[in-house]
Amino acid sequence: MKRTHWWGRVYLLIVFAVMYTPIVYLMYYSFNSGGAMHDFQSFTLEWYRDVLSDDRLLMIVLNTLVIALLSAAIATILGVIGALAIYYVKRQRTKNALLALNNVLIVSPDVIIGASFLLLFTVAGIKLGFTSVLLSHIAFSVPIVVLMVLPKLEEMSPTLIDAARDLGAGPWQVLSSVVLPFLAPSIWAGFFMALTYSLDDFAVTFFVTGNGFSTLSVEIYSRARQGISLSINALSTLLFLFTMLLVIGYYVLSQKGGRMYGIGGRK
Amino acid sequence: MNGEEIIRFERVTKEYDGMVVLDDVSFAMERGKFYTLLGPSGCGKTTILRLIAGFIEPTQGTIYFHGKPIHHVPPNKRQVNTVFQDYALFPHLDVFENVAFGLRIKKMKEADIRQKVSEALRFVNLEGYERRRIQEMSGGQRQRVAIARAIVNEPEVLLLDEPLSALDLKLRTEMQYELRELQRRLGITFIFVTHDQEEALAMSDYIFVLNKGKIQQFGTPKEIYDEPINRFVADFIGESNILSGRMIEDFLVEFTGKRFECVDRGFAPNEPVDVVIRPEDLELVAPGDGQIVIRVDSLLFRGVHYEICGYDENGNEWLVHSTKKAEVGETVGLRFEPEAIHVMRVEREDEGA
Numbered sequence: 224m225k226r227t228h229w230w231g232r233v234y235l236l237i238v239f240a241v242m243y244t245p246i247v248y249l250m251y252y253s254f255n256s257g258g259a260m261h262d263f264q265s266f267t268l269e270w271y272r273d274v275l276s277d278d279r280l281l282m283i284v285l286n287t288l289v290i291a292l293l294s295a296a297i298a299t300i301l302g303v304i305g306a307l308a309i310y311y312v313k314r315q316r317t318k319n320a321l322l323a324l325n326n327v328l329i330v331s332p333d334v335i336i337g338a339s340f341l342l343l344f345t346v347a348g349i350k351l352g353f354t355s356v357l358l359s360h361i362a363f364s365v366p367i368v369v370l371m372v373l374p375k376l377e378e379m380s381p382t383l384i385d386a387a388r389d390l391g392a393g394p395w396q397v398l399s400s401v402v403l404p405f406l407a408p409s410i411w412a413g414f415f416m417a418l419t420y421s422l423d424d425f426a427v428t429f430f431v432t433g434n435g436f437s438t439l440s441v442e443i444y445s446r447a448r449q450g451i452s453l454s455i456n457a458l459s460t461l462l463f464l465f466t467m468l469l470v471i472g473y474y475v476l477s478q479k480g481g482r483m484y485g486i487g488g489r490k
Numbered sequence: 491m492n493g494e495e496i497i498r499f500e501r502v503t504k505e506y507d508g509m510v511v512l513d514d515v516s517f518a519m520e521r522g523k524f525y526t527l528l529g530p531s532g533c534g535k536t537t538i539l540r541l542i543a544g545f546i547e548p549t550q551g552t553i554y555f556h557g558k559p560i561h562h563v564p565p566n567k568r569q570v571n572t573v574f575q576d577y578a579l580f581p582h583l584d585v586f587e588n589v590a591f592g593l594r595i596k597k598m599k600e601a602d603i604r605q606k607v608s609e610a611l612r613f614v615n616l617e618g619y620e621r622r623r624i625q626e627m628s629g630g631q632r633q634r635v636a637i638a639r640a641i642v643n644e645p646e647v648l649l650l651d652e653p654l655s656a657l658d659l660k661l662r663t664e665m666q667y668e669l670r671e672l673q674r675r676l677g678i679t680f681i682f683v684t685h686d687q688e689e690a691l692a693m694s695d696y697i698f699v700l701n702k703g704k705i706q707q708f709g710t711p712k713e714i715y716d717e718p719i720n721r722f723v724a725d726f727i728g729e730s731n732i733l734s735g736r737m738i739e740d741f742l743v744e745f746t747g748k749r750f751e752c753v754d755r756g757f758a759p760n761e762p763v764d765v766v767i768r769p770e771d772l773e774l775v776a777p778g779d780g781q782i783v784i785r786v787d788s789l790l791f792r793g794v795h796y797e798i799c800g801y802d803e804n805g806n807e808w809l810v811h812s813t814k815k816a817e818v819g820e821t822v823g824l825r826f827e828p829e830a831i832h833v834m835r836v837e838r839e840d841e842g843a
Contacts, residue, residue, distance in 0.1 A: 386578035390592035404582040
C-alpha cells in the first residue's frame with residue numbers, strides 16, 4: 224500500500240471536523256431533554272415525537288417531497304431534451320453560447336434567481352404558492368440535468384447512432400433503444416441532483432412561496448427565528464439523514480454506471 | 491461485367507462545406523463479389539461506403555441499387571449492413587442482444603430471433619458467448635460480434651469500414667482469411683474499405699484504388715499489382731522503383747540513359763513515360779553482368795529477404811529485394827527480364843500525385 228504523509232491525514236481531519244462539528248453538535252442536542260443547546264441532561268426522543276405529532280409540519284414535509292419529486296422528474300425530462308438539442312446543434316459557436324447560458328443559471332446567486340422569479344410571477348399574475356415554487360424549482364434544476372447528461376452524450380460514439388439506423392431503427396427507435404439506455408446512468412444522476420437541489424433550496428423558495436405554503440427549509444428558518452426549540456434540531460437531523468441517503472443512492476448508481484460503461488470500455 | 495449488377499454510381503460527387511471529397515465518380519459492382527476500396531486517408535473511400543449505407547446523400551449524381559435510384563431511401567430501409575471501424579456495439583446490451591437488435595426492430599418472433607442469432611454467432615465462432623457483456627470481449631471478439639450483428643439481417647451487401655485496423659498483426663492476418671471465407675460461404679457482396687494494400691491484394695476479387703476523390707484504377711489484385719496505371723497506384727500498391735523514361739518505339743523503352751527491351755506497346759514514338767520495376771524482379775549479379783550497376787547504400791534484413799537500397803551512376807535510387815547479401819559500399823549489377831518492366835503513361839493533370 225502507498226504510504227500517505229501523516230500531515231495530509233491531519234489536514235483532512237481538520238477540514239472534516241470544521242465542516243461536520245456544527246452538524247454533529249446539532250444532532251447531539253436533538254436528544255437533550257434539557258430543552259436547550261447546552262447542558263446535556265438526559266437522552267430523550269421527545270423532540271422527535273414533537274416533530275412527528277406536528278400535523279402542520281408533516282404537511283410541509285409532504286409538500287417538500289412532492290415539490291422535489293415533481294420538479295426533479297419534469298426537470299429531468301426537459302433537461303434530457305435540452306441536452307439532446309444542444310448535442311445536435313452543428314455550429315460550435317451556437318453550441319457554446321447555449322452551454323454558457325445554461326451554466327450562467329447554475330452559478331448565478333439564488334437570491335437573484337429568486338427575486339427575478341418573484342418579479343416574473345407577480346407580473347404574469349401567477350399566484351404565489353405551490354405552482355410558483357414548483358415552476359421555479361423546475362427552472363433551476365433543468366440546467367443541472369443538462370450539465371449531467373451532456374458529457375455522457377458527447378462521450379457516445381456517433382457511429383452508435385449510425386449503427387442503429389443501419390440495423391433498421393427509425394429516429395424514434397434510435398432514441399429509445401440506443402441513446403436513452405446509453406444515457407440512463409447520467410439521467411438518473413441528473414434526477415438525483417435535481418432532487419437534492421430542490422430539497423435543500425432555501426433562497427429561491429423563500430422568495431416565491433406565498434402565504435399558507437411552505438417547504439421544510441423555509442419552515443425551519445422561520446421557526447429558528449421565532450425562538451429555540453429542539454424540535455428544529457430533530458427535524459434538521461432527520462433531513463440530514465435523508466439527504467445522506469440520497470447521496471448514497473446517487474453514489475451507488477454512479478458506481479454501477481461506472482462499472483457498466485466506464486471501466487473495461489474500449490481504450 | 492457479366493454478373494448481375496447490384497450497385498452503380500453514376501457521376502457521383504460529394505462535397506462537405508465546399509470541399510470535394512468525391513469527384514464525379516462512376517462505377518458498378520456485381521452481386522456476390524469481394525470489392526475493396528483502397529486508398530490513403532481522405533481519398534473518399536469511406537465516403538463511398540457512407541453513401542451506399544445512406545448516412546449521407548450525394549451532392550450530385552445518382553446511386554442505383556438493383557437498377558433503382560436509392561437517394562430517398564433512409565439507411566434503415568436499405569438492404570445493406572455495415573461493420574464499423576470502431577465496431578459501434580451497443581454497450582448497454584450483451585452479445586446476444588447486440589446481434590438480435592436488427593431482428594427485434596423487425597419485430598421478428600422470439601423463437602426465430604433465438605435461432606437466427608445463434609446461427610450468426612456460430613458463423614463467426616462465438617457460440618457460448620451470448621450472455622457476455624461487450625466490455626468483457628477482446629478486440630477480435632468484438633469484431634466478430636459486429637460481423638454477426640450485420641450478417642444476421644441477411645443483407646445483400648455488407649459494408650466493412652476498415653474493420654481490421656484496430657487489431658494486432660497476427661489477428662489481422664487471421665481475420666483476413668476468415669472474412670474471405672465468410673464472403674464465399676454467404677455469397678453476398680462485400681465492400682471492404684482499407685488503406686492497407688497487402689490486405690486489399692490478399693482478400694479482394696476486385697480493387698478500386700482511390701486518390702483525392704477519384705478512382706485511379708479498377709481491376710483484379712493481380713492487374714493492379716502487375717499493371718499499375720500510373721505513378722500513384724504503382725507507389726501505393728507496393729514498394730517499387732519508378733523511373734522517368736521515354737518510349738522509343740513498341741517494345742523498346744529508354745530510361746537511365748539506356749535502352750531496354752520490354753513487352754509494352756501502343757505508345758506514341760518518343761512519348762515520355764514512367765517505368766516501374768518491382769524490387770523482387772531485380773536480380774543481384776556481378777557488376778559486369780548487370781544491365782544496371784548500383785552502389786549499395788544501405789541494407790536491411792527483412793526476414794524473407796534483404797532489402798537493398800543503392801544508387802546508379804545517374805543518381806537514381808534502386809530498391810532490391812534479394813535473398814543474396816550485399817555489402818554496403820559494394821558495387822553490384824542488377825539484371826531483369828523484359829517482362830519485369832512495366833511502362834505507364836505520364837498523367838499530366840495529376841502530376842502532384
